Amino acid sequence: MVKKxxxxxxxxxxxxxxLQTLFNSEKTSRSSISKAVGLQKSTVSSIFLDLEEEGFVQELGIGESSNVGGRKPSMIRFNRAYGYVLAFDMGVRHLRYTINRLSGEIISDGAIEIQSKKVAPVFEEMKKVIESIDIQDMIENLVGIAVAVxxxxxxxxxxYSPFFEFEDFDLVGELEKLTYVPVLIENEANLAAIFYRDYHVYNKEVDYKDFVALNIxxxxxxxxxxxxxxxxxxDGLAGEVGRTIVYDAKANLNSAGDLPRLEDLYSENAIIDRAAVIKKVDNFSREAFLELLKDRDxxxxxxxxxxxxxxxxxxxxxNQLYAPQAIFITSRIFDNFPEIAxxxxxxxxxxxxxxKPDLIFSDSSVQDASMLGAVALISRHVLGLQDHMLKFTL
Incomplete structure (x- = not known):
């Protein structure tokens, strides 16, 4: 029994x-995969029979023969039509979503305005999205859901959640009962980091193994x-840097009588609120704030x-804490005003x-980075390749 x-x-x-080698190849062959993984052709052929039955293999036709001649190989790749995953980003004001192939490519996406801190109404919006999906020519259709929070x-x-009241509603359980597919929930900054690791969107030859994704x-x-x-x-509490205490001799206590935290002063919301006080304006919108920056008020x-x-x-x-290879920085202020960056x-x-790490300002928005990271997270789960190096495509 032990031997078996x-x-x-x-x-x-x-x-x-x-499966990893197949997934990471735009176009390959059974013999090429056999060489890449160091397995005998008979072993690879046996595994391919199973993968083909499961629907993971897409035939591309006959390729070119090698320089020494011989039989032309049958070219294959990971099947983009196997199934799709759905990722949500639960923002403060919007529920954003993206529907993607397991290999990463976006099929469609959208955003819905939300005005409640209750999770049940947000779930109802998710349900509407799920029930409205009509994608043809897939083998398995929806195979997994991930939620960025x-x-x-x-x-x-x-x-704990500063923006939504999760205590009285089992979001993961309700989504699983609705769809009968696995549902993962994850912190949005962790998902942004997964996005940079798995989509490799930066123009570098190096594959970063040690880096930080900073979301402002x-x-x-x-x-x-x-x-x-x-x-x-x-308990998943690493990375909650917004709660870092900011102290100097002139620091003002916050409304609770405590020293302010980093995000109380320097998150985008905090900067907009502070600008509203300076301009003596109530209900200061993000768009109005960006206009002031554009005019260099x-x-x-x-x-x-x-x-x-x-x-x-x-x-x-x-940098001093982690000495990373790179720090990826995502901020709408930086995105709109490269001179500030x-x-x-x-x-x-x-x-x-x-x-001196590489400092890289992301071309992707906070929401896109988190949602695409969620796509990679749930796709890895569905494929059983959580611990393997994968390269997703946009």
């Missing part, structure tokens, strides 16, 4: 290697990739200079760190 169990483990590991998560459970939006959070894996810390620019220096100092501190980089340079 060991053989089953070996065969399953071989299957994962073959602005909250720490551990073992598929939310630890309603709050401030980081996702940490260590040796290629997400570092979550105890003289009352607002000192606040922006403070923000640039404070974010630069925080980036420097992240450049000023922030110049400030980082002034601190003259011994270690």
């Amino acid at each position: 169990a060991n053989l089953d483990v070996v065969r399953e590991n071989n299957r994962k290697l073959v 602005h909250a720490p998560v551990f073992n598929n459970h939310i630890i 939006h309603n709050g401030i959070g980081v996702g940490i990739i260590c040796e290629g894996y997400v570092f979550r810390g105890v 003289p009352e607002i620019m000192p606040l922006i200079k403070e923000w640039e220096m404070s974010i630069a100092a925080f980036i420097y501190n992240l 450049q000023e922030t980089l110049l400030n980082v340079e002034q601190f003259n760190s011994v270690h």
